[in-house]
Amino acid sequence: MIIDFISIKKGILLTGIFSISTFAFAQIGINTATPHSTLDIEGSIEANRVAGIQAPRLTLAALTAKISSLYGANQIGALIYITNVSGGDRTGQRVNISSPGYYYFDGSFWQNLGIPEPKVLSGDIKYSVVETDHDGWYLMNGRTVASLPANLRPIAQKLGFTNNLPDTRDRFLKTKTGTEAVGVIGGTNTFTIAEANLPNLNLSGSFSGTSASGGASHTHTFSGTSASGGSAHNHTFSGTSASGGAAHTHTLSSIASGNGGAAHTHPFSGTSSNTGNHTHTYLAPPRATTKDRGPLVSKVSVDVPTNNQIDAAGAHTHTFSATSSNNAHTHTYSGNAASTSHTHAYDGTSTSTAHNHTFSTTSESSGAHNHTLSGNANFPLGGSGIALSNRSAYLVVNAYVYLGQ
Template sequence: MSNAAYAQIGINTAVPIASLDIVAKRNDGSTAEGVLPPRLSGDEIKAGDPQYTENHAGTVIYASAAVRLPSPKTVNITSAGLYYYDGKMWQRMLQGDPKKLNPQFAGDIKNSVQPSDHNGWYLLNGRSVSSLPTTAKTSATGLGFTTSLPDATDRILKTRNGAELLGTQGGNNNMTITRSNLPDINLVGVVSGTAESAGAHSHASDEGGFLLGGTNVGNNGSGHYQGNGESSSWGGVGLMSSTSASGAHIHSLSGIATIPTGGIGAPMDNRSAYLVVNTFIYLGE
């Protein structure tokens, strides 16, 4: 009992070199060798959620199937495999590239030039969740996508701000300039004509003349008509071709000057130079 309690323990060896040292019983292939951890389904692991605390960090279990309705602790159990408890939730062991120890978890996002779904990564193209394989469907539902995946087509990724819902789509690639968006400047136009004259000038008649009374213009100098038998006698009484010269004065002028900009109201593309890639979400294999 003393040795079992305090000494190093060896299986198939009398000289253990670690706290627990397991040596293969045979090496000729005649027996199945290795360590077999407890095997439970994802739902069975979830049922034990209350039993796992921070003190159980490092616990290893083999999940024989994905959890159907994940809890916060089991959301990463998306397929069969080895999982370890990190003190808060179950993590899959060596998921992804084992040479880089680069694990992936349900909900991870990446950009890639891969053309289609691969190795548990699914295109964010707005597809229906019901069209996904069972494992991916379970992961998508656990992430809150119950109807369809977000559509990342022609969109950039934006970091969440405040109470924004993850997976929400918004914004527009094009913008249209309105009058309020224009700079605060005056567009100068030219109106043809004279609105003010600063010197003495005359106004000529384009109708033949100005008819005047009480003058001796065109009436033989007497101020009265004196016929002379000419057919133009009446037309010459008080008739002048222009007014008298006047001093400086102002003529009122009103009107609207329209100055076209030459625009056609086309929307502007507000995107910078870009590289086209696909966007994927990891939902498990």
């Protein structure tokens, strides 16, 4: 069947022709006698005539006003042209209509005939600066699944959100490992460096200074032997050893040997003191006695030694001073020397050949003093352990999951 729009002058005639063609099971050609498809339109070659086909033109607001159930399986392939997207909404079948252009219906959604937009599926995630739920996208803020629309709860549960949607606030999203479960939240925004996080390095250095005590008395214990180098040497001393006032005893037993056999002397000088009565026994000089010898000698004088004792009525002292000299000899002594508070005064020089002195004792300090030291040591790093921020520079957005309408 051939339709020549140029020869048609009346609309009634055109209507009649299309009415007849309804019952004709043949291909239709427009401006062609040999159509090659169900409808084959050949453009007009006249310069003053417009060629082309225009699909139904609608705004997004007009399409939104239509009942969504109008479009179903029987409308697959339907073609429209959206002229304006400022009104209406992008929900349900219209979710992909974002700009003016040709759209065709695929049975579920209107798809852009030019550059198709990716099809949105349940469980898809996106970031957005939008503040609230929109177009099937639901903010992941830890809300309960029970708070979602009833028809979307099974979808959320199928995605693995049994009780709550994930709370992505102040978090970033990461791909799960083989052992992690979807929706698990971990990590922290700050951390504190522990010793185990530091490199295994020794920070060495030198120091020199003075260590001061705090003032309390303390002692140093030492023990050892001081040896002379082999040659004779002298120890010069001068001082007084005082007892603390209480009576005490010195026990001694030893033999002091002389110096190699050479003659030597012991000088001494002092006073012996006695605090009570005592006696001195002495031998008195001879005295003369008279004895009758007969008529020739009337009297004879005879010297007779006599022992006498004199009692001292009280305490007194004896002062003595002497020097004893002799060749090599020894002094043996053994016993106890007891006294009340007293002192020993000495002044002199002792001479000897090479010998050792063994000592072990404690020296006590009565107050604060200093120790000067120098050497090497490891130094602590110091610091107060303030937690560090684990964030890089950031832009705040919201994370949404698509659950549908």
